[in-house]
Amino acid sequence: MSAVSKQIIDMIDMLPESEQKLAFEMIKRMVLAWDSDFTKLTPSERARLTEAEKEIANNETVSHSDIDWN
Secondary structure: OOHHHHHHHHHHHHOOHHHHHHHHHHHHHHHHHHOOOOOOOOHHHHHHHHHHHHHHHOOOOOOHHHOOOO
């Protein structure tokens, strides 16, 4: 989590619950305006996806059939 995210959380935690709900709705609207269908990736999501794609390309994945589920 970024430093700015932590600051936002700290500020929202100072508000009364009714105002926290308002802040949540405002943030949700900002996120939906930025990415209405949730297809954009955060920097950390992009890094995880890139790493996963490399693992798949290098055949470094584990098949579900290889896992002992018991």
